[in-house]
Amino acid sequence: MGPSGCGKTTLLLCLAGLESPSSGEIYKNGHVITSAPPSQRDVGIVFQSYALFPNLSVYDNIAFGLVNLKWAKDKIREAVRGLVGLLSLESHEEKYPSQLSGGQQQRVALARALAVSPSFLLLDEPLSALDAQVRSRLRSEIRDLQQRLKITTVMVTHDQEEAQTLADRIILLNEGRIEQIGTPWQIYNEPATPFVADFMGVSNLIQGVIGAPNQVSFDQISLLCDTQRHSVGTKVQLLLRPEDITCVSPSRNAPTNLLEAAIAKIEYLGAVVRTHVVTDTGLKLKVDISKRDFDPARHAVAQRLRLTIASNDIRLFAQ
């Protein structure tokens, strides 16, 4: 995963053998395949643009690779029937690609790639060209399929939600470099760099300085947090996730890490209400209030809020 232009598709094409890396080696099961042509890599690939053979029917598209392998006709029919059932394309076997919707075409492309039982599968932004509903349905179908067939799959995407829901492991790329490798949980909760923090989900990134042991300061505010890995006086970036910032009712005693702020803008996102606040010192923050805690009377523009954040929810990045 990565922003557009970060080199993720280039990396995929290198794995596929359609591009050759200027340096380095590619290994598959311990064997170097850096200079092997695509046909000898035993991989299935699905492109964003489907790339189905327009003059062949759905059946012939799926059977294409098997015909190349010179399978017997009835064996091919059996295999294609299986895939057609697996990808719920039953009533479309005789149709041509131009008669199918985008989601159906991408399913055919998936079936065609899987037909030859490749040892791994490469997906180049397979869902980007589809509309939101089809995308989320096909997303879970791809995951189910991958789990059922137990096939190693590398998927390229710029959509963090897609990556988080589909992946066992995410490699986050930026400007041709790996920013972080980890599980979706690690990537979100333990981001290695401010870039990762910003790319995954919504974040408040603030410039600060370590004022004293276990204390970070910015804009005349001091917050308590774990500063063991940074020495006093170094400049740092703070990450405050909007959902980690909580509102404190005025009646309660002032907690540690208190921030006084006024509401500037409210966005209703469904499960949460994203509140844009400005602290008394002029700092802009995003705060998520869950639907359950949201009180239209108290949470309105220009109303004052008392906010707090737990010390262990603050992440620091050295600069």
Next chain:
Amino acid sequence: MSAQSLKGLNAFLFVHSKPQLMERSDWLVRWVCLAYCVSAMCTIVLPVGALFLRSFNNADGSFVGLQNYLTYFNTSALFDSFFNSLIVSLVTATLVVPMAFAYAYGLLRTCMPFKPFFRGVALIPLLIPGVLKAIALVYLFGNQGLLREWLFGHPLYGPIGIVGASVIWTFPFAVLIMLTALQHVDHRLYHAAAFLKTSVWRTFWHVTWPSCRYGVTTAFLVVTVSVFTDFGIAKVIGGDFRVLATDIYKEVIGQQNFQMGAVISVMLLIPAFVVFLLERQVAGKQMAQFTGRSLPYTPKPWFGAMAYFWGGASPSRFLLPACWSWRSLRPWLSFGPTTLT
């Protein structure tokens, strides 16, 4: 034309329109279209129609039905030239199209060196009229030619010469069409084929060929019709070999047999109609080639019509009625090529 009759004309021409919703530019477009319809009428329908009618008249201008056609089909010398033309043009197309395909394929799909040079060499003949190529062939292979022996004693003047010169003349057109057709192929399809371990032959047959089939057919039709109707090459290098284009010249200019000239001209129109029908057929099939992602462009009706007429109104369309009207005036004029006798 009064305002009232203009309104009436508009109502007649544009039945489906809602005048109160029309912009000024819409009116402009419609009047331009009307102008082009009229010009197309004058420059295509009338001359061809007149020609067609003339083929049913005798020398005095009275109606004789199919008499001229019967004469034509019963005169084997005349009828043979139809087949001569057909064979020469089909042979030329059969030679040129594979050559052009291979040439364009080489230019686009290989890493051969000096590509711009080869592209230029193939296309430069576009600037030279066909007749000059025939003359060049005469210099090379004619009775006094440098390379006369290469024909193993066969005479240049005749079908060999016509086909040779026509091949040289039509090759660049075919190359141009093939270049466009081959550029059209989706590159990802080759990648997909490669991953499925597809043989070179099967890739060609299932990826390259379906995508450029239309181009190949178009090139074949263009070459066939060009050669079929060409006059210059046949005149210069044809010798005693009769083709339709030279026959018309002989009938009209040589023997002043206008009605037979008209019959031959109608025969000359046949391949144009066949090509028109074939082209529509192939284009219809080609539509199925587009996938859901690449939709073909469909022009809006009126602008489309305008573009059609605009494209059709080449200067030759205006020359045609000029010639035709001059020919009609001939009886009242005392000069011209047909009064030399």
